[in-house]
Amino acid sequence: MKILEQTFDDFKSLIKEYYKKDRFLAASAYREIFKNGNLNFRSVKDMNRNPDFMKSLTADLRLNIGDIEQKNSEDVLKFVTKLSDGLKIESVIIPMFTHNTLCISSQVGCRMGCKFCETGKDGLKRNLSVEEITAQIYNARITLGYDIRNIVYMGMGEPLDNFKNVIKSLEIISDPRGFDIPLTKVTLSTSGRVDGINKLSEQKWAEKINLAVSLNASNDSIRSKLMPVNDKYSMGKLIEELNKFPLRTKGSIFVEYVLIKDVNDSIDDARRLVEYLKPIKNQINLIPYNPGKDSLYRTPDERTVEQFRKVLIDSEVFVRRRATRGRMAMAACGQLS
Ligand code: SF4
Incomplete structure (x- = not known):
């Protein structure tokens, strides 16, 4: 078993x-x-x-947890697991004040092809099985001994592209007799698979989970250049679906916005972003781009990041600037490969 x-x-x-x-x-x-x-x-x-x-x-009982091959430690701990077929995935333990958050992968590679992302460069190799997803939590907690209380599906892959296995993994993770991590402490991040968001919203527990959307643009033309998913699911369709997603009282949709120099970081982008998000309760995470090897893009300077943030704050948008944890470990958002 x-x-x-x-x-x-x-x-x-x-x-x-x-x-x-x-x-x-x-x-x-x-x-x-x-x-x-x-x-x-x-x-x-x-x-x-x-x-x-x-x-x-x-x-x-069969406990298939793969082999942990490599650990990189700086301000986060990134661990690489070798799966039974030799493919490798990465997970990241991010220390918080009182506990740790674990960022897990849902696929080997990814087929969404976001241009700023290391994982997307080689396309999709395969979906992770349910046990390959849950084993990342087992390894972080039991094998490596970290107190993990929050999970983010933000590692390699588009979780909604591996829908069935991700849903089952969520049921296992949140069972109080099992890992006992309530769905309110779990965040699932999508590149904007409107079909998947729709299916997720139909789960009976949907309002418990935190939904994050990797947006990264203030209009369709910029977004389509960065994220091919936008050709199928435009920003108009996306906001319509997000607006229907069930939220808890005081809940909001997390919007991830990777700031890329001269691509999406202007004051006009910030203003358009505020307008675009008006229909939904949201919190924005601003993430200055984290260049990988051979990156096409650059990180905006500090002044530009702060100007962008100020427009959002002045418009009374709740915004957090994501710390660049993992910059050296190449383990920040969209950088796992
Ligand atoms: S950012 Fe996410 S969805 Fe886009 S290619 Fe990378 S892993 Fe896939």
């Missing part, structure tokens, strides 16, 4: 079907695996009372 791809409901049914054990025992086992990373259950009282079940379950 591949344990990291089991929701509690799946697990409970398998335990009932194969071992004829009840949901309480299933919950004890599930908790021990996901919270403590322990597959032998020796420290779990209920399980000790059922030694035959304990032994067979341990023998039947």
Whole structure:
């Protein structure tokens, strides 16, 4: 049984079907695996009372977590996992004041082709399976020992392009008997797949999750040059869909805006951005572009970034300037490859 791809409901049914054990025992086992990373259950009282079940379950469980190959540490910790077919993905642990946020990948490569992104350069190799997504959390928490309380789907890949597996991973991540990370602490970032946002909004828990959109432009002509997804889903269609997305009380859509020198960083861009976002409750994250190897684009100077930010603040838009954490590790947004 591949344990990291089991929701509690799946697990409970398998335990009932194969071992004829009840949901309480299933919950004890599930908790021990996901919270403590322990597959032998020796420290779990209920399980000790059922030694035959304990032994067979341990023998039947498969924990596929890949091999952690490389760790880069500066102000963030980026780890590379080698998957069973030899392909590699990256995840980033970002320290916050009291805990850590984990940025995870959902695909190997990406087919969205955003021009400023390292991951998109080589196209899509494949989707990650459910267990390859959840194993990143297992590795950060159990293998590397970090207290992870927030998850952002902002690593390699477009999460809504791997919809089914990402949705199942969200169910596993948020189960209180499992990793126990509530969806209110999870942010899913999309390049603007309007079809995927629509399907996400139909999930019964949609209003709990935080939705982030990587916008990066103030009009269609700039956006289409940077992000081919805009040819199919224009900014007009995007804002219409975002406006329908269910939000919690006081919730808002996070808008990611990578500021690129002489491309999208003018005062006019800032003003158009404010107008464009008026229909939705939003918070903007401004991210000065983080050049990779052979980048086509440049980072705006400090004055330009601050001027842009001032236009937003003067228009009473909630704006945060994302710290350039991971700049040296090449691990900031859109820089995983
Ligand atoms: S920015 Fe995101 S959606 Fe765009 S190519 Fe990179 S990984 Fe894909």
